[in-house]
Amino acid sequence: MDGTSDGAYTVSAEFYDLLQAETDRRRARRWFAEAARGARHGILDIGAGTGIVTEVLLDAGTAPVHAVEPSAAMRTGLLTRVAALGADRRARLTLHPEPVEAAGLHEVADLAVASNVIACLSPAVRRAVWPAVRRALVPGGLLLFAPPPADLPSGCGGGGRLGPVRVGPDLYSARITRARDRGVVRVVFTYRCERDGRVLREEREVFRMWPAGARQIGAELEAGGLHVVQAPGPDLMAAYRPSR
Template identity: 45%
Template sequence: MYSVISRAPARRPPPDDYAVTAEFYDVLQAEQDEALVRELYGRDAADACVGVLDIGAGTGRVTMMCLGESRVDVHAVEPSRAMRAPLMTRLAALPRAPRERVTVHPRSLEETALHEVADVAICHNTIACLAPEERRALWPAVARALVPGGSLVFQLPPARVPDSDTVRVFPLQTVGQHVYGGHMAMSAVGDRIRTRCHYWVRGSEGLLSRHTETFWMWPAARADLLSDLAGHGFAPLPLRRDPAVLAVTLVRPGPRF
């Protein structure tokens, strides 16, 4: 399943996007996501020799895992101000040594102009949330940011829109005297997937607040992604144990423009 770190349709998100989800993400989803990113990408981070690039860092679960598993510099790319706020707070609480190894880039990867800073790039829970034109613009930026022979590993988007509506209920979480909960509903709308998140907070007196935020995802087949990536110098690596993850390597330098 996909937790919600996403893009509004056909436009780059403004700096204060995700204001609702940013408040609830760490409480409702991040504990499960923390275990998942370690399982999916922990070995990649541990094997990094040059640097690690975290594309779509969100509140920092991949970033924190990379700092713990590696001894190289980490570049966390997150254009959303709302999502960067908990990321920066999390990094500020670290000891000086790991904190000095991480740089947070407050723009999209295409706008950061990073050049050969990493041999491992990780993109968790993000590709599905990019419109096709944004996704195609990402690949040359990744190729520029990686050294030749570097690898990109990312969570695949759904291959197609769902046949029926699905609902994922978030496990209830208690913080002090309040209980947090909600659910995520996904449905097909043309060639896109509408993801609508509902959050609520309850106290002893009943419902305290209720919030809704809608995001979009774009399906893409593995074969189509590999074809696009091949045009920027990437070749597939062996299949991962989890089929929802795709790994590729930069076999030749990507375009330098």
Template identity: 45%
Template sequence: MHPVITRAANARPRPDSYAVTAEFYDVLQADQDEARVRRLYGREVARARVGVLDIGAGTGRVTLMSLAGSRVDVHAVEPARAMRTSLMTRLATLPARPRERVTVHPHALDEASLCAIADVAVCHNTVACLPPAAREVLWPAIGTALVPGGSLFLQLPPALIPVRDVLRLLPEKRVGEHVYGGRMTMSAAGNRIRTRMDYWVRSAEGVLREHTETFWMWPASRARITDDLARHGFVPLPGHHHPDVLAVTLPTRR
């Protein structure tokens, strides 16, 4: 989950947000996430003719896929310093030509002053981490960043608060002599979902380190997100009906 900071006071993470998760994210989830973003957005990114906007870029799965799958400029928005550090390190290893096509914005989208820079925007694994007030700041900023006729592909947040705790174990990965593992627990907390990430590193002798980081998620139905975007000029994109992704577009005349 990659937060997009906005001016809404209740949406601004601490400067060290994701400081724990950034160390473990790529090791434990990168392969699965890379396949997911290619499946969900690869075809749309390949059709970009103006630019691609990656909202909540995290460690760069959508950004790297966009550089490989298109010939346009890519704008990666990632305010969280820890996640952005991993992204920048990965971009630094690229050859000069693709590296020159990507710009990393260390601000909220509404603070980045991006206007008509893309015809494809991807918001992956991000909206769930934004409270309703922050989403209302994000939608018009996306509209400004897109050219008329541009499209947004948005991974939907959970529709409902879980009635009981949901536990997910992350597949362990070996790095040299150490094994990295993690566990995600989602539980109800009023109108929010509390998501606790537990990580560990162990050797043959036992556990070496354990870390915990907690995130908050705000559920919203597809209909709710669709209605919110409609108030900012977005309409459903015909021919796109994926259960996990909402596809909308800005009409050429608004």
């Protein structure tokens, strides 16, 4: 079977946790766990995916968590993960199945996080996200997020691999390629399942990332009512909602 999807996670959702969960979990703990421990009002998880970051936030702190995930395919994984959590953690989670700019959230959190999502937003959508986050934060609330790439890749831009991971007799893996494509970065995930050296399945999903440098993102944040501050790590940007 050889299938292709375009950015809806309908292909990637099947393979996501198997190939990426452990890396995402370690990164979420490094990026967000300390801030989550200090949250008291609530935490907003933007682009919650299959719930890996959501679970880290629930484990690290005691505040309610609002998980925003518009992809039905990824929400399936998120709810499967939530089903295995204890009742106390499930009671602190609210799932929002629409984009954050359409969720209508108002002062529900003193911490907002976004791990793998901002790069995949078009500039127009990204500019709509910042004021939505401001509305969702209480005054003084903090936003932490992974910024998009600053520039387009040169040439094909290289790529990488995920896995392989063995499940019984089968090996699962993914090849990632990145290339310039009319002003954006075209990222192709090619997933493969092999048994005894024979390819059983190969499927692809294409995503697009919109580059933007720190100065541009900073200007957008300020225009959206958020003030840029020093991030706790080199891989993140940070901003907060001013009290006035």
